[in-house]
Amino acid sequence: MLSSATVVGVVGAGAMGRGIAQVAAAAGHAVVLADAKPGAAADARAAIGKALASLVAKGKLDAAARDATLTRIAAVAAAPATLSASAAPLDAAAFAHCGLVFEAIIEDLAAKRDLFARLADAVAGDAVLATNTSSLSVAAIAAGCPSPERVLGLHFFNPPPLMPLVEVVPWAGTFPALADAALALMTAWGKTAVQCADTPGFIVNRIARSFYGEAIRIAEEGTANYATIDWAMRTIGGFRMGPFELMDFIGNDVNFTVTRAIYEGFFFEPRYRPSLTQQRLVAAGHLGRKTERGYYDYRDGAAAPEPVQDRALGARIVERIRAMLINEAVDALRLHLASAEAIDTAMEKGANYPGGPLLWCDQLGAAAVLEQMEALHAEFGEDRYRPSPMLRQVVRERRTFRRNATRDPKADHIKGDP
Numbered sequence: 455m456l457s458s459a460t461v462v463g464v465v466g467a468g469a470m471g472r473g474i475a476q477v478a479a480a481a482g483h484a485v486v487l488a489d490a491k492p493g494a495a496a497d498a499r500a501a502i503g504k505a506l507a508s509l510v511a512k513g514k515l516d517a518a519a520r521d522a523t524l525t526r527i528a529a530v531a532a533a534p535a536t537l538s539a540s541a542a543p544l545d546a547a548a549f550a551h552c553g554l555v556f557e558a559i560i561e562d563l564a565a566k567r568d569l570f571a572r573l574a575d576a577v578a579g580d581a582v583l584a585t586n587t588s589s590l591s592v593a594a595i596a597a598g599c600p601s602p603e604r605v606l607g608l609h610f611f612n613p614p615p616l617m618p619l620v621e622v623v624p625w626a627g628t629f630p631a632l633a634d635a636a637l638a639l640m641t642a643w644g645k646t647a648v649q650c651a652d653t654p655g656f657i658v659n660r661i662a663r664s665f666y667g668e669a670i671r672i673a674e675e676g677t678a679n680y681a682t683i684d685w686a687m688r689t690i691g692g693f694r695m696g697p698f699e700l701m702d703f704i705g706n707d708v709n710f711t712v713t714r715a716i717y718e719g720f721f722f723e724p725r726y727r728p729s730l731t732q733q734r735l736v737a738a739g740h741l742g743r744k745t746e747r748g749y750y751d752y753r754d755g756a757a758a759p760e761p762v763q764d765r766a767l768g769a770r771i772v773e774r775i776r777a778m779l780i781n782e783a784v785d786a787l788r789l790h791l792a793s794a795e796a797i798d799t800a801m802e803k804g805a806n807y808p809g810g811p812l813l814w815c816d817q818l819g820a821a822a823v824l825e826q827m828e829a830l831h832a833e834f835g836e837d838r839y840r841p842s843p844m845l846r847q848v849v850r851e852r853r854t855f856r857r858n859a860t861r862d863p864k865a866d867h868i869k870g871d872p
């Protein structure tokens with residue numbers, strides 16, 4: 455169905471499309487790259503050439519492999535036109551030989567449906583259409599297509615050549631063997647592929663909501679400022695970046711949009727409720743590093759706020775955010791989003807977490823996590839803090855989430871806690 459000989463098409467030559475094209479070409483596929491914006495595909499191909507050249511300069515790639523990879527990518531010219539959803543031009547004939555086509559165009563359901571409907575006419579009947587959507591429903595995108603059973607989500611992370619994770623997302627009607635074929639192909643491309651259900655935010659973006667949302671809650675309550683929460687999550691929690699520096703890095707507009715999409719996608723589930731704090735930052739144009747202002751001030755001469763390095767306070771912050779992440783992961787498992795292994799792998803490889811939430815739960819002991827969630831629920835009285843029924847079940851049955859997991863007595867003392 456999918457093999458190393460499959461010609462790969464990529465429509466949308468922005469940040470994600472060009473990265474996916476590079477990964478596919480590096481894996482040996484002939485690649486057809488197109489974009490509605492005139493010249494964009496050629497520009498993207500030139501940018502891929504630069505990225506490959508810098509790998510050669512760093513000694514990570516030899517010149518012959520660079521040339522071979524770039525030669526495999528053909529940039530297709532598009533006729534000038536608007537980027538409007540229905541009028542985006544596409545030289546469909548260029549895709550006639552593709553066995554797998556990715557779309558990485560704007561995050562707009564009408565535009566993606568329109569594109570897939572036209573692509574389906576252009577490609578062979580057994581070609582696979584993959585969407586890189588972050589927040590739209592794969593089912594809704596597939597529904598616009600004459601052969602919806604050949605559509606699935608293949609969600610890469612930014613930047614695709616560096617980030618190892620790909621979420622493989624069949625919708626309920628995807629041809630059953632296709633998910634397995636896609637998992638195998640992504641593995642052959644050197645990626646870590648995990649399968650998950652077609653639900654808002656898939657695995658990583660859904661579970662990561664707690665990392666941001668709970669941190670904002672703690673700051674809104676005045677328990678600690680941004681710098682202290684970031685310090686705690688880094689030095690005590692072992693996370694590579696704290697939530698506020700990470701939101702500023704991602705862009706508050708992007709982060710807020712994802713949160714809103716997931717909140718609305720889950721019919722206003724309170725656990726995902728966006729915050730006024732972030733909404734106000736976005737309204738003010740304080741989008742993070744790219745506008746030099748966000749949770750922090752990045753302008754020349756601005757003083758960086760000092761964290762309050764109180765380890766007991768830091769440990770409480772880490773414990774609370776970590777309990778929320780674990781509860782979210784447990785509930786995702788309860789609702790059959792993905793396997794326990796897939797959930798943990800996704801959070802490690804897609805969000806760079808220092809471990810998987812379900813393994814943390816096993817190490818801490820599910821009873822201790824349940825107690826933390828019950829304490830938060832009792833304190834705030836909000837549905838947001840209700841423990842997942844599966845957490846109670848696992849405590850009752852004295853089970854672990856991960857096979858062979860053992861409780862780590864040291865885990866009672868959060869990393870670095872004196």
Ligand SMILES: NC(=O)c1ccc[n+]([C@@H]2O[C@H](COP(=O)([O-])OP(=O)(O)OC[C@H]3O[C@@H](n4cnc5c(N)ncnc54)[C@H](O)[C@@H]3O)[C@@H](O)[C@H]2O)c1
Pocket residue numbers: 465466467468469470471488489490491494537538539542543557558559560561562565569586587588589609610611612
């Ligand atoms: N940026 C991320 O971190 C990230 C991560 C994972 C998934 N995604 C998803 O990947 C997709 C692309 O995101 P991006 O960040 O690369 O966007 P981008 O804005 O960098 O690139 C989108 C490209 O698509 C082109 N385009 C727009 N409409 C088109 C159409 N109808 N036909 C053909 N080309 C069209 C644009 O000209 C642009 O070059 C989105 O669905 C996004 O949600 C983004």
